[in-house]
Amino acid sequence: MPNIRSLRLLDSLQLHRLKTKLKQQYLANRPSTDGYNQQDPGFSLIELLVVILMIGILAAIAAPGWAAFVNRQRVNKVNDAVFAALQQAQREAKRNKLSYSVSFQKNSTTQEVAIYPTKKSDSTNLPFAEISTWKPLGPDVGANSDKFLLGANLGGENIANTTTNSPVSYPLNASAKITFDYMGALTLPNNFGTVTAGTEPPGLKIVVAVPSSANSTLASSVKRCVIVKTLLGSMLTAKDDKCS
Template sequence: MGKLSLKLFNPNSKNETSKQRCLINRLRYASGYTQQDAGFSLLELIVVMVMIGILAAITVPSWFAFVNRQKVNKANDAVLAALQEAQRQAKNKKLSYTVSFQKNTTTQNIEVAVYNTNAGSPTWKPLGADIGVSSNKLLLGANLSGENTVNSTDSTVQYPPSSTPTKITFDYMGALPTLPTPYFGTGTEPPGLKIVVAVPSSANSTLASRVKRCVIVKTLLGSMITAKGSPNCD
């Protein structure tokens, strides 16, 4: 049986090294690669930086708009939850219950309190704190001039509300007490009692932008709906 001869590569062999270099150079030539092609040119770097800047200019405002919408949506959910809690407590305990909203002038947080109307001072807490919502960058608005009363005849939402704190009270049946006319304002479509949360305008931080959400107590029986934007929350 013949012997199998295996020739090992000798790294110290000048002949083998020369052959390898020749092979590598041929491959480089065939692929168009030269030593001068390594790295990036200044022009290429500038083009890449310009493209990154364009993408950032497009995506960053969209991202902030998305974050603002999410924040307002969660804050509005917290407003609805507070109103529903007050109505539920009123029905369960057969007592009058009030939900109040205010903008804390020190912390700038929107605060809420749900309490027995005749039980004394309310306990305030930041709106949406239990679900991780920060409301200190949001505006609080309402169309109320007093407890369960729409302001004037045009029912326009004001920032901050003309009634401080803003109160909505449910009777022992979870309905709204009968109040003098106009109860829900004037016109063919009564506006309801509106609590609004909004992102401030970039031009004026005291004015609401178009990113706004609201909860509307629509009837004397205390039925509620949520809405967004204009004209629903105006």
Template sequence: MSNIISLRLLNYFQLHSRTKIKQQYLGNRRHSDRYNQQNDGFTLIELSVVLLLVGILAAIAAPGWLAFLNRQQLNKANDAVIAALQDAQRQAREKKLSYSVSFQKNSTTQNVEVAIYRTDIGISTWKPLGTDVGANSDKLLLGANLSSENTANSTVNSPVSFSLSTPTKITFDYMGTLPNANFGTFTTPLTEAPGLKIAVAIPTATNSTSASNIKRCVIVKTLLGSMVTARDSQCN
């Protein structure tokens, strides 16, 4: 009889212990669920910190990205300059006629503009430089070292001016050459004439009419009409 009582007491204590453990587990689980619900998502402070970090990174990256875009526009505009000169030279050879290329900075639209035309007929229309290659030339400056048609200015080393008051002009004869061109004078360390330069430049940050050191140019170098592209200090 005592054995039966002992066995029943043992079963009672085991059942009581299991019930108590289960109650403790459920209580801890409800507490954990409440904790997880309270910590779901982001707090206002966390969002503010993230936004602050994003703003700092954007402020650091923005100037470099803007400079990259400006250089891309400059390269496209310079490609359009040499394409216009080569097109006029090609048409002169093919049609056995004199062809000219003129460049100007439009004072109203601020676009750098180009015109390719038969010399004897003259300019019929101007078009913004580089529109066919996606260049925004209204943000660029136009420069040249020409004092007149096919003539570099008489100053030693023929510096480029970015304050042009009249269109600048280069003309190819019926063979695509420049037989009477004056490519300027030079002093050491230069070893050859400066050539006829058409340049585009990014304005300085403080003055929209002053050229920065970031420049691109096309140089017509010989009487045969050979051309090269140059950049920065070579376009001064």
């Protein structure tokens, strides 16, 4: 009869054989770690189509928001250029002790602005046709004439339009200009618009607007503007409904 020691040795030997067999099975069945797994089938056509469809849906959702952001940035930049032009004219008037004017016009490709002495050397007003200091308005943002609308509530030189239904007109009438005297104040005569009860005069407004998607000759609700508020020529900027 085998003794206890022999039985223990037999059990140890069987256990070792079982461990060895299990280890061999594991090594035989484990995935290859050397390079590309040949059993990986890659992406199916359906999976690729689903991914492309999801990308298209996300792009369609994001595109309008991106376009609106670009439009807002564009009108902000152009409005900054309008504000800078008015400030420059005011500075030139005070520095040179002469009246200076700011005018705008639209040519075939872009909107332009001109800053110039209001009168010629013989003290007569400089005709619009003789203005030679035109430069593009907002060229650094690619603001061509079809990218934005330039309007104003000007009915004449330093005169606000008194039409109550639609005070701001597009496109801006180039003959309607803003003029500062030798002290940087607005020249006379001037008019800041009709005052209704409990409100301030609208002031002289130069408006930059994104064209309407339905009609490119009409302004959308996205607007920026510069408003000359007082006889001393103080200015501020506003947006959207404040620019109507």
